[in-house]
Amino acid sequence: MSEIQKTAWPEQAEQGDQDSLGEADVVTPPHLRVVSTGTIDLDRATQAAADLLDALGVDRDADGLTETPARVARAYAELLTPEPFEATTFANDEGYDELVVARAIPFSSLCEHHVLPFTGVAYVGYIPDERLLGLSKLARVVDHFARRLQVQERLTAQVANFIEETLRPKGVGVVLEAEHLCMSLRGVRSNGSRTVTSALKGLVRDDPRTRSEFLALAGTRA
Numbered sequence: 001m002s003e004i005q006k007t008a009w010p011e012q013a014e015q016g017d018q019d020s021l022g023e024a025d026v027v028t029p030p031h032l033r034v035v036s037t038g039t040i041d042l043d044r045a046t047q048a049a050a051d052l053l054d055a056l057g058v059d060r061d062a063d064g065l066t067e068t069p070a071r072v073a074r075a076y077a078e079l080l081t082p083e084p085f086e087a088t089t090f091a092n093d094e095g096y097d098e099l100v101v102a103r104a105i106p107f108s109s110l111c112e113h114h115v116l117p118f119t120g121v122a123y124v125g126y127i128p129d130e131r132l133l134g135l136s137k138l139a140r141v142v143d144h145f146a147r148r149l150q151v152q153e154r155l156t157a158q159v160a161n162f163i164e165e166t167l168r169p170k171g172v173g174v175v176l177e178a179e180h181l182c183m184s185l186r187g188v189r190s191n192g193s194r195t196v197t198s199a200l201k202g203l204v205r206d207d208p209r210t211r212s213e214f215l216a217l218a219g220t221r222a
């Protein structure tokens, strides 16, 4: 446990970029350059939100609702627009080869089946090989892939795949734990029940000691 917490370079990671780190690479994988399948048309989205409310029998003339369609459109636009970021990596000069784990990263996304939020925390870890990625960037990766219509399993896999492709580490582990409003607010009303998904690769998957270290840090017995 103590070994794993030895993420001794967060100060460097927070600074994030070139200066203090010597030879930083800015990596923008091809699938990050185009993040959206289409442009957002706020006027159309506002009209569509108004139509939806009408179809649901809502009296849009009531106090407080006049601006609601436009607010709905803006809110969804924000939730579906990933923030661009540069996955800056830097050389692992000290040969650090223990797990690096960012714990309990808060995230929220929209389920593609109901367009309702699911929110929770992510645990993202990797075992470095030649390159390191700033800790703050691990959270950015999660946020980036969360801001689109998603299913939790795919979000988990996309975060793991991105880190694998960007860093070529010796192992990657991603655990997501989330509550889906489409489950907790309706149907069985399983309030508070949380869904856990994981994606493990390389040594985090294959080496029993590393695997259990990571899963213990992620608070799961999966």
Ligand code: ZN
Binding pocket: 111, 112, 113, 114, 115, 116, 180, 182, 183
């Ligand atoms: Zn759903």
